[in-house]
Amino acid sequence: MIGVGIVLAIILIIAIAVVVSKKNSGDDGDSGEGNEMESGGLSSIDPTSIPKDAPNWLNPFKWADTTGFNLTYTAQTVGDLPVMGLFSKWDDSKSANEHTPPLDKPWGDYAKRPARGVNVGGWLSLEPFITPSLFEYDRRMGIVDEYTLCAYLGSRCEGVLEKHYATFITEDTFKEIAAAGLDHVRIPFSYWAVQTYDDEPYLFRTSWRYLLRSIEWCRKYGLRVNLDLHGLPGSQNGWNHSGRLGAIGWLNGTDGDRNAQRSLDVHDRLSKFFAQPRYKNIISHYGLANEPKMTELSVPTVLQWTENAHKIIRGNGVKDAIVVFGDGFRGLTKWQGELQGLDRAALDVHQYVIFNTNQIVFNHSEKVRYACAGWTEQTVDSMNRGTGYGPTLVAEWSQADTDCTRHLTNVGNGNRWTGTLKTGDPSTDVTTPRCPLMDNRCDCGPANADASEWTQSYKKFLRMFAEAQMSSFEKGWGWFYWVWDTESAPQWSYKKGLAAGVLPAKAYERDFNCDGPIPSFSDLSEAF
Structure with a gap:
């Protein structure tokens, strides 16, 4: 009996050891990713299992948040990018809702089932108007973008940004x-x-881990992912959301060729990583470059770079994702006949009235009519290869009817609405009010009010304006609202819009459709 007891005790010890080993390796024998992601915690790993020379992005004891990560140490890479934090299994059986197929089934034709999506902007690529708390400095300090913020913070940049990554967007x-x-x-x-160059102050590699975890959380809820490379080496447009406000150094200037190659190198590494089987079903769109400013860049050079990037991505094994390239602000008709040799690609246009000096002046009735008539016509024409590129999607749009939001036009630059926009370039300054009244009655106070202060007529406008755009953009391959949430600026937040009742409770259930008669909106405020 004593011998049998000893044997049973040994078997029990071995069984416990195996279970603990599997738990720490991210393989608990369950077929679902979700259960794996509940396991872990720093108490589950031995600090001595992390090499002393491991960089912070491979050392979970240095991470601001370990929720949802596999903490078992590995230096393994794919495409020279770390897999640290990923679990070994995944589950693609979920669907976002009853109107969409599960991830492991084909989506089908986007022209027949357009995407209804949203951006998680201002998170892994900072934008001052989305998170103004990160830019609360004296304007004279010149902290206007992610570059100048991290240059000022120095070694503190890591702590500040990782706290933001860990809290602004969660499961x-x-x-x-x-x-x-x-x-x-x-x-x-x-x-x-992926990479930093030339002693840049950007926080290297930390956002990579959060990007991978966000994809896994999308998987958990059946959401397909549009990967959007928002900032490229040298800056593709000179705007703050590219990382650095100022000159365009991508495909342009003395370092243009070098930055072009660096960008291709980034895509080479990214596409090797995302060619892994675990991303086949969930990565539906692969974006090449957000908003390249082709009004200032050489169009033939951008087109050639786009072809080169597409060739690399397909060559590395990303076969199913739609390759997305920006319209470059050229005008959609100018894309007719361009880049027709690309396999499974789509043109991306961003539609806003508030950044157009001639459209921001529209009153509410005119804005809704323009969304129904103007944008519907543009979408339909762009989808027709006889008049446009062909497959077209709208990856950014919003309900904002003014450009009053603080920092929207860059830190401290003013706005078109009240005629206070000072860009540093007289050709783009706006010094006369462009609200519909076009006089000194133009006021940003009501526009910047909290949603709790919105009138019922203003809410009705916001709801119609949103649904008119949804209706228009679904004439193409779908839409992605900009953005999911903001610290303030409720006109820009899908989440806040839902709470205020100015967006449909379900994106596929709408009260207004541009295919029907367009109302006169006589009961809406015409002043704003």
Whole structure:
């Protein structure tokens, strides 16, 4: 009996050891990713299992948040990018809602089932108007973008940004997105998730881990992912969301060729990583470059770079994702006949009235009519290869009817609405009011008010304006709202819009459709 007891005790010890080993390796024998992601915690790993020379992005004891990560140490890479934090299994059986197929089934024709998505902007690529708290400095200090912020913070940049990464977007974000009837998520991120150059102050590699975890959370809720490289080496447009405000150094200037190659190198590494089987079903769109400013860049050079990037991505094994390239602000008709040799590609246009000096002046009735008539016509014409490129999607749009939001036009630059926009370039300054009244009665106070102060007529306008755009953009391959959430600026937040009742509770259930008669909106405020 004593001998049998000893044998049973040994078997029990071995069984416990195996279970603990599997738990730490991210393989608990369950077929679902979700259960794996509940396991872990720093108490489950031995600190001595992390090499002393491991960089911070491979050392979970240095991470601001370990929720949802596999903490078992590995230095393994794919495409020279770390897999640290990923679990070994995944489950593609989920669907976002009853109107969409599960991830492991084909989506089908986007012209017949357009994407209804949202951006998680201002998260892994900072934008001052989305998170103004990160830019609360004296304007004279010149902290206007991610570059100048990290240059000022120095070694503190890592702590500040990782706290932001860990708290601004969480698992609840993706749960709420799916609950809102949305089915796609566009995730903007910047090249420093992969590589930094020339002693740049950007926080290297940390955002990579959060990008990978966000994809897994999208998977958990059946959401398909649009990868959006939002900032490229040298800056593709000179705007703050590219990382650095100022000159365009991508494909342009003395370092243009070098930055072009660096960008291709980034895509080479990214596409090797995302060619792994675990991403085949969930990565639905692969974006090449957000908003390249082709009004200032050489169009033939951008087109050639686009062809080169597409060739690399397909050659590395990303076969199913739609390759997305920006319209470059050229005008959609100019894309007719361009880049027709690309396999499974789509043109991406961003539609806003508030950045157009001649459209921001529209009153509410005119804005809704323009969304129904003007944007519908543009979408239909662009989808026709006889008049446009062909497959077209709208990856950014909003309900904002003014450009009053603080920092929207860059830190401290003013706005078109009140005629206070000072860009540093007289050709783009706006010094006369461009609200519909076009006089000194133009006021940003009502526009910047909290949603709790909105009038019923203003709410009705916001709801119609949103649904008119949804209707228009679904004439193409779908849409992605900009953005899911903001610290303030409720006109820009899908989440805040839902709470205020100015967006449909489910994205696929709308009260207004541009295919029907367009009302006169006589009961809406004409002053704003």
